[in-house]
Amino acid sequence: xxxxxxxxxxxxxxxxxxxxxxxxxxxxxxxxxxxxxxxxxxxxxxxxxxxxxxxxxxxxxxxxxxxxxxxxxxxxxxxxxxxxxxxxxxxxxxxxxxxxxxxxxxxxxxxxxxxxxxxxxxxxxxxxxxxxxxxxxxxxxxxxxxxxxxxxxxxxxxxxxxxxxxxxxxxxxxxxxxxxxxxxxxxxxxxxxxxxxxxxxxxxxxxxxxxxxxxxxxxxxxxxxxxxxxxxxxxxxxxxxxxxxxxxxxxxxxxxxxxxxxxxxxxxxxxxxxxxxxxxxxxxxxxxxxxxxxxxxxxxxxxxxxxxxxxxxxxxxxxxxxxxxxxxxxxxxxxxxxxxxxxxxxxxxxxxxxxxxxxxxxxxxxxxxxxxxxxxxxxxxxxxxxxxxxxxxxxxxxxxxxxxxxxxxxxxxxxxxxxxxxxxxxxxxxxxxxxxxxxxxxxxxxxxxxxx
Amino acid sequence: xxxxxxxxxxxxxxxxxxxxxxxxxxxxxxxxxxxxxxxxxxxxxxxxxxxxxxxxxxxxxxxxxxxxxx
Numbered sequence: 001x002x003x004x005x006x007x008x009x010x011x012x013x014x015x016x017x018x019x020x021x022x023x024x025x026x027x028x029x030x031x032x033x034x035x036x037x038x039x040x041x042x043x044x045x046x047x048x049x050x051x052x053x054x055x056x057x058x059x060x061x062x063x064x065x066x067x068x069x070x071x072x073x074x075x076x077x078x079x080x081x082x083x084x085x086x087x088x089x090x091x092x093x094x095x096x097x098x099x100x101x102x103x104x105x106x107x108x109x110x111x112x113x114x115x116x117x118x119x120x121x122x123x124x125x126x127x128x129x130x131x132x133x134x135x136x137x138x139x140x141x142x143x144x145x146x147x148x149x150x151x152x153x154x155x156x157x158x159x160x161x162x163x164x165x166x167x168x169x170x171x172x173x174x175x176x177x178x179x180x181x182x183x184x185x186x187x188x189x190x191x192x193x194x195x196x197x198x199x200x201x202x203x204x205x206x207x208x209x210x211x212x213x214x215x216x217x218x219x220x221x222x223x224x225x226x227x228x229x230x231x232x233x234x235x236x237x238x239x240x241x242x243x244x245x246x247x248x249x250x251x252x253x254x255x256x257x258x259x260x261x262x263x264x265x266x267x268x269x270x271x272x273x274x275x276x277x278x279x280x281x282x283x284x285x286x287x288x289x290x291x292x293x294x295x296x297x298x299x300x301x302x303x304x305x306x307x308x309x310x311x312x313x314x315x316x317x318x319x320x321x322x323x324x325x326x327x328x329x330x331x332x333x334x335x336x337x338x339x340x341x342x343x344x345x346x347x348x349x350x351x352x353x354x355x356x357x358x359x360x361x362x363x364x365x366x367x368x369x370x371x372x373x374x375x376x377x378x379x380x381x382x383x384x385x386x387x388x389x390x391x392x393x394x395x396x397x398x399x400x401x402x403x404x405x406x407x408x409x410x411x412x413x414x415x416x417x418x419x420x421x422x423x424x425x426x427x428x429x430x431x432x433x434x435x436x437x438x439x440x441x442x443x444x445x446x447x448x449x450x451x452x
Numbered sequence: 453x454x455x456x457x458x459x460x461x462x463x464x465x466x467x468x469x470x471x472x473x474x475x476x477x478x479x480x481x482x483x484x485x486x487x488x489x490x491x492x493x494x495x496x497x498x499x500x501x502x503x504x505x506x507x508x509x510x511x512x513x514x515x516x517x518x519x520x521x522x
Contacts, residue, residue: 055463164488234489341487349487351461379461383487 009081033059126265159188165235245433302334462486
């Protein structure tokens with residue numbers, strides 16, 4: 001096992017990794033931007049290095065400075081967290097070249113899954129169902145409309161390098177496709193430096209369900225059940241739970257098998273997630289693979305009792321997984337909600353100073369947060385300030401605990417989405433366990449206008 | 453003359469107008485980027501842009517004036 005690692009991230013995930021390091025007796029090294037100098041994760045790490053100015057491209061994406069900090073500190077490995085450099089194959093290669101262990105899969109695998117078009121082809125080879133669509137980049141409107149004609153509307157127009165919903169749009173007709181194409185292509189070029197676009201058939205009433213896997217470097221792959229993450233706003237997840245209340249045991253087994261087949265086919269190692277869209281008949285289709293730890297990993301930890309960061313470190317250090325698929329039990333139900341610094345009605349960001357911050361306690365309540373009273377929420381980074389995770393013997397108990405905790409969650413000085421979360425998790429559609437990615441549009445937003 | 457404030461702290465992602473442009477009420481003049489989200493800033497009245505006070509890439513605070521409209 002390593003004796004010292006560097007965490008190339010910030011906020012709650014940096015704190016999360018530090019916590020496991022402390023448990024395992026590993027020294028932790030933080031890197032931070034000038035905007036984060038007073039942050040909790042900087043204080044909690046054993047060492048901390050400032051790597052630049054607040055904008056991410058001058059600090060958290062500044063590979064040279066981060067590598068220099070790793071070298072100066074004598075760290076042996078780098079944990080990339082999620083977002084930022086976590087799925088950057090160039091960074092992963094650079095770590096390797098500098099003699100540092102990148103805590104994640106090999107660079108080639110990150111690169112192959114980073115292109116959604118490549119990933120579609122690879123998954124098809126692995127025998128994993130993919131959504132009907134095209135597997136070559138569309139150069140222009142003409143090519144797009146010809147391809148669309150073949151598959152049939154409605155369609156999802158997507159950017160191959162996309163993420164976070166950027167460069168993605170639902171199109172119902174040729175007219176809408178022609179209108180959407182150039183703008184989304186341009187956006188993909190400016191955000192990801194890659195304007196490759198493709199089309200997939202639109203799945204009605206889609207459920208977003210993903211399978212967590214762990215794979216060691218000795219050929220062992222273990223699926224850690226699924227997470228239901230259908231409730232999203234602006235194509236970003238807001239509420240996540242495990243197990244999914246929607247799928248049958250039969251579908252669950254098939255999805256876990258598909259995830260293992262996918263990981264095996266590409267030679268995956270470390271923690272990874274295969275995301276699927278599931279239609280109302282429980283047909284499932286590969287959506288994308290995330291080659292890193294996910295924001296919502298705690299719900300999997302809650303139902304399995306595992307520490308996923310610990311498992312990541314062990315795999316990166318060359319150890320064998322200490323359990324088999326059959327040995328991973330699941331117990332109870334867990335739900336996570338993301339607390340965002342944003343207006344609960346418009347979802348516009350709300351940076352500012354947190355004047356008061358008080359967290360609810362109680363059985364089955366877990367907090368992952370990046371802030372405290374007096375913290376400044378800056379406009380430079382993602383608006384997520386905390387995650388509230390609950391566990392219950394049953395889904396009903398988890399829902400009750402979540403409601404009580406949210407009602408007693410106090411954040412003052414900035415706006416948060418807590419009112420939106422409360423409306424969501426007490427909605428009959430949510431309580432019935434039937435959530436689709438259209439939940440916010442179909443149920444939450446109309447609820448706002450009707451109560452005006 | 454009306455001064456248009458940014459309304460939110462963030463980076464100037466796109467400047468959509470230049471001095472001398474005619475604008476209509478509700479028209480977007482600047483797009484800010486804050487916390488990974490694009491936030492359009494619009495003018496509230498018809499008029500002519502007399503001054504553009506920001507450049508793409510600038511950081512602005514919520515009360516900073518970004519354009520002036522006559």
